Amino acid sequence: MGGQTAGGRSRGSFGPGALLSIVRGAPAWTRAELVKASGLGRTAVAERLDLLHRASLITVNEPVLTGGRPAETYSFNADVGRLMVADIGGRHTRIGIADLDGRLVASAEADLDADDGPGPVLGYVIERMRELIHEIGLEEWRIRGIGVGVPGPVAGGIMQRPHLPGWEGTDVPAAFGEAFPGVPVVVDKDANILARGEQARDPRRCRNAIVLKVGMGVSCAVIVDGAVLHGAHGAAGDIGHVPRGGEILCRCGQRGCLDAVASGRAIAAKLGEQGRRARTSREIVDLVRGNDSEAIRLVREAGRQLGGPLGFLAAVANPAVIIVGGNLAESPEPLLAGIRETIYGSYPPSLTSTIDIVASTLGAEAGLAGAAQLALDTVLLPENVDATLA
Numbered sequence: 001m002g003g004q005t006a007g008g009r010s011r012g013s014f015g016p017g018a019l020l021s022i023v024r025g026a027p028a029w030t031r032a033e034l035v036k037a038s039g040l041g042r043t044a045v046a047e048r049l050d051l052l053h054r055a056s057l058i059t060v061n062e063p064v065l066t067g068g069r070p071a072e073t074y075s076f077n078a079d080v081g082r083l084m085v086a087d088i089g090g091r092h093t094r095i096g097i098a099d100l101d102g103r104l105v106a107s108a109e110a111d112l113d114a115d116d117g118p119g120p121v122l123g124y125v126i127e128r129m130r131e132l133i134h135e136i137g138l139e140e141w142r143i144r145g146i147g148v149g150v151p152g153p154v155a156g157g158i159m160q161r162p163h164l165p166g167w168e169g170t171d172v173p174a175a176f177g178e179a180f181p182g183v184p185v186v187v188d189k190d191a192n193i194l195a196r197g198e199q200a201r202d203p204r205r206c207r208n209a210i211v212l213k214v215g216m217g218v219s220c221a222v223i224v225d226g227a228v229l230h231g232a233h234g235a236a237g238d239i240g241h242v243p244r245g246g247e248i249l250c251r252c253g254q255r256g257c258l259d260a261v262a263s264g265r266a267i268a269a270k271l272g273e274q275g276r277r278a279r280t281s282r283e284i285v286d287l288v289r290g291n292d293s294e295a296i297r298l299v300r301e302a303g304r305q306l307g308g309p310l311g312f313l314a315a316v317a318n319p320a321v322i323i324v325g326g327n328l329a330e331s332p333e334p335l336l337a338g339i340r341e342t343i344y345g346s347y348p349p350s351l352t353s354t355i356d357i358v359a360s361t362l363g364a365e366a367g368l369a370g371a372a373q374l375a376l377d378t379v380l381l382p383e384n385v386d387a388t389l390a
């Protein structure tokens with residue numbers, strides 16, 4: 001990705017930030033390799049390396065033998081700063097601190113109910129971030145960026161008509177900006193950051209992908225030709241409130257939405273009708289893992305329901321893969337089986353036979369990994385790096 005950015009720039013604007021994008025693409029580079037990869041002259045490369053080195057953005061490694069003369073090599077220094085990341089879900093929130101490679105160095109989680117509104121939820125997240133910073137002894141000036149996933153569509157950092165009381169119009173970057181002045185804040189909906197995490201892990205496979213997040217609610221992201229789609233109001237791919245029929249009242253006020261019939265919330269309600277108790281997706285997953293036949297049946301049925309709108313979305317976006325994440329996918333087999341049943345069974349092979357339907361391999365911390373990538377996309381954007389060096 002960095003290489004593309006660098007390669008697409010004219011030579012005149014090929015600053016140190018663009019060279020850093022190349023350096024980040026491999027563990028170590030000799031100066032000769034960087035001259036070749038950048039198309040810049042030796043002097044220009046040397047000048048840019050010097051600037052990056054003085055800002056501690058790169059490290060210079062001991063000379064290694066390269067077919068004759070020993071040459072020193074250059075590596076990106078992911079420890080020069082830290083990112084703060086949060087994955088705020090409908091019922092569950094994860095918070096973390098990552099290095100500039102997007103690797104988590106600390107994390108925490110809590111059952112937070114987004115229905116409580118943005119004030120208490122964002123307030124808690126900010127407070128917990130401060131505690132994490134303190135716990136690991138991080139100096140606040142080392143924080144380079146903040147990446148946040150929120151449970152609803154976002155455009156320009158502002159929450160758009162989420163089906164959550166009180167969130168519409170919330171300026172998420174402003175809330176974090178007040179707590180951490182001067183630190184860039186990037187926000188996107190939860191499924192989009194999950195998609196960004198999957199994309200960072202395997203860019204080739206995720207070049208065209210649908211990423212579904214199933215927890216207590218249903219959220220979905222679409223990647224087409226390498227770009228996570230946003231749309232006019234940040235709601236591209238939001239299939240949660242597509243009508244599926246039936247009379248079950250959805251939290252959005254309509255009846256029979258996908259979210260009302262195929263989410264963790266829907267399964268918990270059905271278990272509740274049978275006198276069973278499962279308050280969270282985790283508790284449903286525990287039942288599945290314990291081989292509870294009714295829980296397995298309900299999760300599989302939710303998968304079948306999800307398959308309908310997903311198949312239609314696949315006909316639009318033509319993905320190579322549908323990746324299923326979220327807490328309910330932590331024991332993914334019945335969910336995947338239901339989705340596959342509908343997609344391969346109800347749609348013609350010409351539309352769906354080339355689509356792999358798999359579980360996310362990033363696990364519970366996928367959202368945090370994605371939030372880190374989201375922040376890195378901004379923090380290490382070549383023009384932003386050049387601006388901080390100037």
Ligand SMILES: [Zn+2]
Pocket residue numbers: 240241250251252253254257258259260
């Ligand atoms: Zn709805």
